[in-house]
Amino acid sequence: MISEEKIQSGILSRVSREDEWGKAQQRLVLYLQSLKIPPFEVLELALEALKMAGEKWESAEKGDPPVTASMRALRQLLSRRKPTGELKAEIKQRILILPFLEESDLFCGIKSMPPLNRGTMLPERARQKLSSHLTSQPAPS
């Protein structure tokens, strides 16, 4: 016979597991909303990530906590999204970010600075002393 304690701890364990997955779901949605992804895509991606994480979690003996597993699953999903031409234009407009830290341009070519065109601007060397080292240039006529 299963003791009441075991039943209670089983219920608690199931409840706390559900809480954990609920937390994971909230975390995923929050993350995707922060990326300014449209709402229907947010729910789609969150669900897919939860499924991926759930499958891995069931099969593993000691898996990561649901939140950790879900976030990693989400990153994997996002990394598979390659920007197409149409998406690139969308990205430029919405600045949708794809987490390619190791790849090139996260903003698809958007830079905050133009190409360098270096020149020199020397400080007045002759001002080391306040007298005869200063050079003078007569004004052109």
Place this chain on the structure above:
Amino acid sequence: MNPISFDKPWEKAAKIRRIFLLAVLAVTAFFASVHMTDVLPHRGTTRIEFVIVIVFAILFAWISIGFWEAVAGLFTLARRYDRFVVTPGKGDEVTLGGMRVPTAILMPIANEEVDRVFAGLRVIYESLEKTGELQHFHFFILSDSGDPDKWVEEEIAWAEICRSLDAFDRIFYRRRRVNLKRKSGNIADFCRRWGRSYRYMIVLDADSIVTGPTLVKMVWSMERHPRVGILQTAPLAVNRETPIARCQQFANHVYGPMFAAGLHYLQLGDSHFWGHNAIIRIEPFMKHCGLPRLPGKPPRGGYILSHDFVEAAFMRRGGWEVWLAYDLDGSYEEVPPTLLEEVKRDRRWCQGNLQHVRLLFTKGLFSAHRALFLHGAMSYGSSLLWFVFISLSSVEAISEAFRTPVYFLSERALFPEWPVWHPQWALTLLATTAIILFLPKLFSVFLFVAKGQTAKFGGIARLCLSLGAEVALSALLAPVRMLFHSKFVFITLIGRQVGWGPQQRDDRGTPWTEAIRFHGVGMILALLWAAALFLIDRSFFWWNSPIFIPLIFSIPISVWSSRAKTGQWIRKLGLFLIPEEIQPRHELESLRRMLYRQKISRTDSPRQHQEGFVKAVVDPWVNRLHLSLLGRKGHVSEAIASKRERLKEKAFFQGPVNLTLKEKKDLLHDPKALHELHERIWETPESEIAHLWGLPS
């Protein structure tokens, strides 16, 4: 566009005008000093009285400069013709069609209010867009912000503005890691990196607004006059609500155009450069205007703080002209909102201007610029001279009360010397001084009346009432400013340094505690001085009451003049109205609406309240944006990598509140550490840690 070349007739005209000015100053100061010796009891024969006369002569000459500038300005504006302008006339077609090289518009900032900076930028951008000449301009936000939160907020604001205006190829953002030489170094850094890609740069302040048509006219003028190195506009003060700032705005609008015209009349191509709201030809600037480091330690040595005057002098030395576009409107700035913010700004300007004295005898500089250096130093030095004058006069008056008169100064004197004050002569001298100080104000009002433009200030009655109120408020504030400026000059001369943070640019008001801290000592000194005069020399007490009364009441004056609500009440009374309030300019109205909308929208998103640093760590969008702008980093040493690892652990477990500014900046500079911290926070199942970083737990 075919450029017109000057054959420099202006140089001859400028020489004649300045010689005339010097002669008039010398003569009037001489006669005033002679009159002063007649006023004094011993006719200037004692040591103290001799010094008083010398100081008086200098001060009288100093205030006379303003008077003659006003006369020159009145003459220029009244005749409506000036053969030496470089700006477009009414018949000129102002387009930039032939230009192939864009102009850079620079906004150097350091820990400013991000909303205000980018709202101003947007207003300028949209105004320029309406002119149809936007393709000839690029914008640069050059940040020296050391505050990690401001840094990230700037990046977010940059991305947002570029996205909304589709301007990624037109609005740029650069943050310097090392704030070398402050603003001048910031501009120089731009020149070294991108100066060769542009012909001109227009330098703005964080609170500047310059309209699109004005920007186009500035570039047009430079194209038309190839020998002009710097063209400075005369910005008008706007957007303030506090009584002191409204008073200054009013004064700037009423007297400013006349004084600017007068400055132009005397300076012509040897003009001022004020460091902002000006256009600069980049190539000669890079060649000639690299600033030296003065020998010795700060404040007298080291990097030059007030770089603008020196850059103008060097530009001129290089053979290029510096002009004041006094007749170009559409250029605006904001003045400090409170008396204390104004004196904080003056403290660094004072140090910078006094440094110029060390450059007075630099070889190659034109005499006009040497005079401008001296003029800049005297802007603050005159306060110390005034303080010395008052002190010596008081000492003289007090000592006369205790001294036994000596009627026969030498053994063989036949007749006695009566040491007598001549109050009626003193009144004559006072009246003359008052005329010199106040007549220019009447000139300005006269000009507006003559041109039928009093409606710009709410009508002639309001204009006159505002003039009276401005005179009254300025008279109240003058002794307070004198005391502060004297202190700044003194501490700079004895070698103590100035530090400064960003200015408070909004109308928050001065708290009573801060007012007591800054004005308390001056108030006590004024009370002691007044008490001494009251007990010893009653007539001298009354003569000096306009000076010590404002000092005694400096605390409430400072607080009252900083209150935006009081300023709004004054505005409702119709005082200190300016044309931009009667008929608001589109750009300024647009700015006001934008700032209001930003204030409202800040309450909508719960994460808006997060600091910039926290957003960079937690918010995926901001994190990616920051990492993208950071670019790739090279290899770091093992020691640094290990230090960063420990920092990452500390940040993760203790949260942002336990990180120092330096630690936050170190994290923001390290893309790997920042990214790993970001992932770890999102992946953590620990509610407490998530809560530390603002995630729902």
